Amino acid sequence: MRISTVTMFEQSTASMNRQQSDLMRVSQQIASGRRVVNPSDDPQAASRAIGVDQAKAVTEQFSDSRVSARNSLSQTESIINSVSDAITSAKGLLIQASSDTLTDENRESISSELKGVYETLLGQSNSTDGNGRYLFGGYKDNTPPFVKSADGSVEYRGDTNTREQRVDSTRLIPVADNGVTIFQSVPSGAGYVAEAKKEDGTLNQGNVTFRGPQTLDVNDADYGSDYRVSFDGTAADPTYQVQRFDNETDTWVDNDTDGAALSSGNWTDDISEEGALSLEFGGLSISLEGTPAPNDEILVAKSGGDVRGADLFRTMEEAIRVLENPADNATKKADQRNTLNTAMRDLDNSLDNVLTVRASAGARLNELDVIDSVSSNRMLNYEQTLSDLVDLDYTEAISEYSLRQVGMQAAQKAFVDIKGLSLFNYM
Incomplete structure (x- = not known):
């Protein structure tokens, strides 16, 4: 097989380029890490x-x-x-x-x-x-x-x-x-909070004060309902009535959830010797003192509820x-x-x-x-x-870099030797 001088030069150049490319690749890896x-x-x-x-x-x-x-x-x-x-x-x-x-x-x-x-x-x-x-x-x-x-x-x-x-x-x-x-x-x-104020926001005209409310039984069927004590009658002969707020009808009713009537009566007749009226309803108790005026109200409501936010x-x-x-x-x-x-x-x-x-x-x-x-x-x-x-694994990369250097130098030396092979040197 006849190999021309051009073929030898091209192969040597390609070999050097390949070796140089590999050397540059390893060099870039080392430089960038x-x-x-x-x-x-x-x-x-x-x-x-x-x-x-x-x-x-x-x-x-x-x-x-x-x-x-x-x-x-x-x-x-x-x-x-x-x-x-x-x-x-x-x-x-x-x-x-x-x-x-x-x-x-x-x-x-x-x-x-x-x-x-x-x-x-x-x-x-x-x-x-x-x-x-x-x-x-x-x-x-x-x-x-x-x-x-x-x-x-x-x-x-x-x-x-x-x-x-x-x-x-x-x-x-x-x-x-x-x-x-x-x-x-x-x-x-x-829990519950009591407030002496009418539903329309106006103040009571009597001088009834309250103590409580106190919780008696949280398991009571009506515990959690809102209540009010409303006063009626005359200034000389007042009456009282406990009412429950019915959420379904959005009204005040006179009975508990079982239909039983809530407390009511004559203020003067029911007041104790100590001058106080003690009421119990819905698992609660509240004590009232003083003299109410007609249309006065004492609200006893769950704090933060719908009736009293x-x-x-x-x-x-x-x-x-x-x-x-x-x-x-x-x-x-x-x-x-x-x-x-x-x-x-x-x-x-x-x-x-x-x-x-x-x-x-x-x-x-x-x-x-x-x-x-x-x-x-x-x-x-x-x-x-x-x-x-x-x-990069630097140990491996440096070893490969050294190897590529040797390969590059060998390719260069081979090219120098090959390009000197000519019959004209012997003529």
Whole structure:
């Protein structure tokens, strides 16, 4: 077989190019620290590495989301802690104001302090995050959730939704509770509260005061229903009647759920020697003292229920009202005592509710720490998988680099020798 000089030159050039290409490939691997520099180096490993990189990027994005969620929850917990301190302060002021040794001027001074606590609570309820969004307005986070109306009462103008944020592929976590949950709710285990006020909101004209209500039997068939003690007759000869609120008909009825008539009678005839009337109904008991006026009412309702919803601001407003007005007659003194007793029970329920919400926020913060820990382990696994797929074994690479250098030098030396083989050298 005849091999031409051109063929020898072409094969030698191809051999050197191949050796140089292999040497450059190993050189790039050593310079980059990666075994797979181009997808063609290992198509299967390159494809798997892309999937791992994408999963790693998603995990990092969730990590950034958890930072944002943690900031919101930390701020929420801090504000709720301040709210609980304010409620505790308000309860202390009401206990102080309940003392019979205080004068009207003393109570007016306490009222001024209570107004400061009230304004503090209102400011905390309209707190914003670092981006100017209101924390407790639900999805309506662009306007203050709690606003004073024309009559001076506070209205909630947010919604009842809870803003949530996805912090992991399978976890959507609430990052801010709405205002209803914090300021207008009570815990599920909250009991009964009595209130001396008519259904239309006007004050009683008599001077009946109450003690209680006390729970006697939570297993009573009618426990959980709402009740009222209404007064009728004349001022000289008043009568009383206990009624139950029927949720099906949305009216007050005179019997329990089994059809038995509830308590009723003549106030003067049924009052005890101690000057009090003790009533028992629906697993509850309440003691009444004083003299009622016709159409007066004492509401005994489940706290936070449909008949008497919870409202921290309304409680504060009522307490401020009776403290800043002098109690210069028996009716006003009864109103003051009843209102303060009701307010203190409401504050106890509100404090329990706020502490429950705070505990929930703390639990969510702890959950974020757990998710962070799991995410860190996941990131380590991703890093190890990527290293196994594309990272370079330097010992092996340097050995191959040396081998490719020898191959390159051999190809060059062979080319030099071959190109010198010519008959003209012997002529």
